[in-house]
Amino acid sequence: MTADSLTAAALLDQALVEEATKKSGLIWVRGPGPDAPSRVVWHVWHEGAACVVGDGPGEQPLTGLADGDSAVVTVRSKDKGGRLVSWAASVVELAPDSPAWEAAVAELKGKRLNAPDGEAMPARWARECRVLRLEPAGSTLPLPDHDLAEAPAPTRATTRRPIPAAVPRLLFGRRRKRK
Template identity: 40%
Template sequence: MPPTDLIADLAKKSGLVWVTYARHTHAVWHEWVGDAVCVVAGGTEQPLPDIEKHQTVTLSLRSKATRALVAEAEARVEVVTPGSEHWDVVTETLKGGRLNITDGDHAIERWARESVVVRLVPTGTVTLAADVSSSLPRTSPHLSRS
């Protein structure tokens, strides 16, 4: 399986991915849209401080069945702005996948005002779990490797 297909398969099957940048790891809900992990952050949504200021991040993906780390992938950060090519499809998909949304009819407008929507596009650089360094912080998602 090509690396990008592996990342797509893992991201589609899991409700969470871990995003690492600026020496911090954040577990985030996401949706796979087209060719990217898509995330809404900031405002009253999940915190990903200044993610839009980074060119790349590391995605850590686990098996939904075993919760074990399967792979890490480098991803390019692309900000999705209101009215841009990806805005409608990404935000509608995120809205559809958002659990416990309190303002379903107005969430997208709220995200446009107070949040940042990003596409995390895999670059093709993938490291399988067996090759991932084990000297990682306690809060990282690498607690189980089965």
């Protein structure tokens, strides 16, 4: 291959990673190591990297991701949910209240759904959470050939149980027949 074709292939890979990651609301992220679990996380694409927030109360877990580590990001299709592209990333933890942190949080804040504290969210993130940038590092990777599903992270939340049989009658009563 010539230098021009390598450059063109690298530019195509970069464009694929950026467009696919921008359009997808969720990505799978696997930390370093062969046995590291893949976690699904919500993110925003900001200034050439996927930015995520987590590891605080009520936020997504970012277990196994540390500043300076590498990670593998797998992007899904927003329409069909299938895997589009996998790419290597370098993990950069942003220092709270730094200019890069402020810019990333401004983007993340707009995408955070159901936040319990609204406008106070950035201050809580600065105190209790981590904001990470997953920066593309190199070309795309082969798509994983195995299931990326993992056991759910431990939580206090419980599953709804079936309602007792008598509840519908109590709530809606028996309908009286009209004469």
